[in-house]
Amino acid sequence: MRRIRPANVGLLSLPATLYFLLLFALPLGVLLAESLHDRSGWTLAHYARFFATAYNWSVIGRTLRVAVLCTLFCTILGYPAAFALARTRGLLQSALIAALLLPLSVSVIVKAFGWTVLLRGNGVINQALQAVGLTDAPLRLLFTEAGLLIGITNIFLPFMVLPLFSVVRQLDPRLTDAAATLGSTPLHAFLTVTLRLTLPGLIAGITLVFSLSIAAYVIPTLLIGDTYQTLPTMIATSFLYLQDPGKGSVAGVTLLVLSVATIITSAALSRRFTGRGR
Amino acid sequence: MKRAGLALSWLMLAASVTFLLAPLAVTVAVSLSPSPVFELPHDTLSLTWYRQIAQLDGLVPSVLLSLEVAAIATVVSLVLGTLAAIAVVRGRFPGREAIATFLVSPLMLPGLVLGIALLQYFRSLGLHAALPTLLLAHVLVVLPYVMRTLMGGLSLFDFTLLDAARTLGLSWPRAVLQVMVPVLAPSFLTGGLFGFISSVDNYPVSIFLTDVYHKTLPIQLLQYIGESPDPTIAAVSTLMIGLTVLVLVLGERLVGLDRMAGV
Numbered sequence: 001m002r003r004i005r006p007a008n009v010g011l012l013s014l015p016a017t018l019y020f021l022l023l024f025a026l027p028l029g030v031l032l033a034e035s036l037h038d039r040s041g042w043t044l045a046h047y048a049r050f051f052a053t054a055y056n057w058s059v060i061g062r063t064l065r066v067a068v069l070c071t072l073f074c075t076i077l078g079y080p081a082a083f084a085l086a087r088t089r090g091l092l093q094s095a096l097i098a099a100l101l102l103p104l105s106v107s108v109i110v111k112a113f114g115w116t117v118l119l120r121g122n123g124v125i126n127q128a129l130q131a132v133g134l135t136d137a138p139l140r141l142l143f144t145e146a147g148l149l150i151g152i153t154n155i156f157l158p159f160m161v162l163p164l165f166s167v168v169r170q171l172d173p174r175l176t177d178a179a180a181t182l183g184s185t186p187l188h189a190f191l192t193v194t195l196r197l198t199l200p201g202l203i204a205g206i207t208l209v210f211s212l213s214i215a216a217y218v219i220p221t222l223l224i225g226d227t228y229q230t231l232p233t234m235i236a237t238s239f240l241y242l243q244d245p246g247k248g249s250v251a252g253v254t255l256l257v258l259s260v261a262t263i264i265t266s267a268a269l270s271r272r273f274t275g276r277g278r
Numbered sequence: 279m280k281r282a283g284l285a286l287s288w289l290m291l292a293a294s295v296t297f298l299l300a301p302l303a304v305t306v307a308v309s310l311s312p313s314p315v316f317e318l319p320h321d322t323l324s325l326t327w328y329r330q331i332a333q334l335d336g337l338v339p340s341v342l343l344s345l346e347v348a349a350i351a352t353v354v355s356l357v358l359g360t361l362a363a364i365a366v367v368r369g370r371f372p373g374r375e376a377i378a379t380f381l382v383s384p385l386m387l388p389g390l391v392l393g394i395a396l397l398q399y400f401r402s403l404g405l406h407a408a409l410p411t412l413l414l415a416h417v418l419v420v421l422p423y424v425m426r427t428l429m430g431g432l433s434l435f436d437f438t439l440l441d442a443a444r445t446l447g448l449s450w451p452r453a454v455l456q457v458m459v460p461v462l463a464p465s466f467l468t469g470g471l472f473g474f475i476s477s478v479d480n481y482p483v484s485i486f487l488t489d490v491y492h493k494t495l496p497i498q499l500l501q502y503i504g505e506s507p508d509p510t511i512a513a514v515s516t517l518m519i520g521l522t523v524l525v526l527v528l529g530e531r532l533v534g535l536d537r538m539a540g541v
Contacts, residue, residue, distance in 0.1 A: 009364060010370075010374070012361040012362065013377050016358040016359060016381055016425075017380070017381070020380060020381055024384060024392070025380075027395035027398070028392070031398060031399075034398055076290075078294065080283075081291040083284075084287040084291035087287075094530075097536065098526060099295045101539055102519075102523065103301075105475055105522045105525070106522050107499075107518055109479075109499045109515075110519065111302070112301075113301075113512070113515055114301025114515070115301050117304050117308055120316065122317075154301065157298060176280075211388075215391075217389075217390055232482070235394060239397065248394060249394070252390070252391045252395070256388065259386065259387050260387075
């Protein structure tokens with residue numbers, strides 16, 4: 001009987017790896033090279049020009065601020081929600097998971113369109129706010145940072161809840177009881193037992209939401225428009241309208257560096273917090 | 279304190295679900311409204327905007343293009359991804375983990391950056407045709423999903439079952455087909471489905487590779503919204519939501535939502 005040897009099994013990864021080397025790694029390398037290159041040869045001129053402009057710094061700052069706030073809102077909503085979700089059983093739980101999966105699977109353009117309707121001056125949200133008496137005149141929400149934050153939090157919230165849920169559902173509720181029996185206050189028990197055990201899910205959720213939100217393009221385009229640029233919208237306009245690949249490449253490399261830094265930080269954090277005690 | 283924490287978590291769950299479904303609900307509602315200005319609430323239901331869909335220029339070609347690209351990219355990804363996943367899970371060679379990370383990494387990197395990188399790369403190679411570049415690019419979009427779910431599925435698969443099937447006289451291809459494929463079917467389905475959906479939904483990579491004659495559905499949709507945001511878009515969106523519901527129901531029947539959620 002012929003068995004496949006482990007060493008030969010490795011060869012099966014060759015086609016996909018070659019494909020990714022040629023069509024993923026190499027193009028990213030070319031992008032990096034383009035950003036370091038102009039007609040006269042190798043140069044840092046694109047970077048010097050990009051980072052000498054105060055406006056570009058404000059675009060980077062804005063991109064990071066939106067991503068941080070989005071991640072914060074997703075955590076505030078998603079972390080407690082995952083606990084309630086883990087307590088449900090049967091049909092209710094299936095229905096709730098479906099309610100998370102459906103928005104996740106629906107096109108981001110459809111959701112963004114829904115928000116443009118919800119956020120308009122005479123839209124549902126403004127009608128509700130006025131009916132409750134919170135405001136007299138319609139609030140301007142569409143094409144504001146508030147509207148952008150509502151939309152972007154909405155898009156990425158499932159990416160926070162799902163990884164948290166998969167960790168929380170494995171928690172043994174008797175652990176906090178044990179901590180209480182041993183004289184721990186509820187807050188102390190939460191911090192030392194519950195938070196600590198759910199940290200891998202929290203780190204995974206934060207990493208996902210943060211890296212997705214710094215790269216978001218459709219939502220800012222539809223909910224706030226071209227006057228408020230983030231790194232992704234700046235990359236797109238540089239290539240599609242301004243025909244300025246030098247600026248676009250530098251902005252692209254900057255965004256790439258931010259994403260890679262996020263992933264590396266997250267990997268280091270989860271190693272630090274979950275490496276021990278396992 | 280414990281009760282307060284519990285109440286808070288229920289409150290946040292209810293808020294999250296309402297919040298998540300709000301844009302979908304409002305889209306469905308305005309698509310059925312007789313008013314052209316997104317007036318809500320409305321008393322009468324109307325299918326006017328659904329009839330208007332036929333008037334949308336270029337919708338059908340964009341749907342067909344998106345389905346074509348997604349279908350081909352998914353098939354290619356299922357083949358390449360399955361082989362690579364077997365290699366990574368079963369192989370004992372240095373760099374296994376690096377390859378696994380490499381093949382999943384497009385999921386975590388900004389799509390827009392991949393888009394501009396491919397744009398410049400294809401230009402420098404003199405490859406300008408939209409369809410082949412879209413196909414080549416969308417494999418990068420789909421394969422990570424296939425790879426991720428299959429690595430999960432394979433790590434739970436007992437490979438001695440294959441030896442057992444061989445001992446019982448099945449040929450290698452038959453053993454793989456009759457033993458391994460049925461066990462891995464849920465992973466194929468989940469990975470393929472989410473990969474397919476993400477290809478159909480992809481905007482940031484496609485926008486740099488399409489031309490006037492080849493617009494994928496998201497690009498066409500965004501153009502409609504930019505040109506004239508009327509409830510016809512809501513009608514199209516509602517149909518897309520309906521289709522997604524159908525796919526999820528099918529997935530629930532075949533795989534179970536738990537597995538699809540990856541939890």
